Amino acid sequence: KMLIKPSYSFSLLSISEYILNQGFIVIFKKFYLSEALIIFNSAKTLTNYIKQIQGLIATSVFPVFNVYFGKGQSKKLQSLFFKSRNITIGVSIILCIVFLLFGKSIWNLWLDDSVLFDKNLFNIMIFIQLLSSFWIIPSNLIISMNKHFIFSILYLLSSVLSLLGFYIFNSLFLISFSIVPVFYFIHQILMMLYSNYQIKGILKK
DSSP states (O other): OTTHHHHHHHHHHHHHHHIIIIIHHHHHHHHSOHHHHHHHHHHHHHHHHHHHHHHHHHHHHHHHHHHHHHHTOHHHHHHHHHHHHHHHHHHHHHHHHHHHHHHHHHHHHHHTTOSOOOHHHHHHHHHHHHHHHTTHHHHHHHHHTTOOHHHHHHHHHHHHHHHHHHHHHHHHHOOOGGGGGGGHHHHHHHHHHHHHHHHHHHHHO
16 A cells, blocks of 8 residues: 555646646647647747746755655755745746746747747746746655645646636637636646645644
């Protein structure tokens, strides 16, 4: 059971990521033209640079979380957690501001004016990455301590809810593709609230 439960949790996380990434694209294709899909994917790819930086920080502290937790060094664990979390949020805010100010220029330089720039879509994508910065380090600490079973279930449920929200709402109202990313907020907000709530309980022990 000790081995099956963590591996099962990791499988749920992988499935959830697939739902978020591929599920949205499948539904997107159902409602919008291929040109809109290219703009959507391009904006997601570019703003994911912020996510990659967050992931780099999170990956670098993950094994240290393991070591400190294994040795029962709670003070060092807390110190590293707060430092890495604050750095991640700070760096993300700076990158988001840069993308907000120079996003169109970066877009045109990257794609050579071959793909239309949608400001609303791009800005929503940026805000999603900002929200992510508030829970990526807490989630890494939860996972490093093998306390991520409920976390992984919620990750899956929030991913499915985001996808269902997108499909049902769009079936009823056919919204502009520019605001499609708002449905990612369901996942982001739920995970941010849960991760930070669980971390408070962990760090008090």
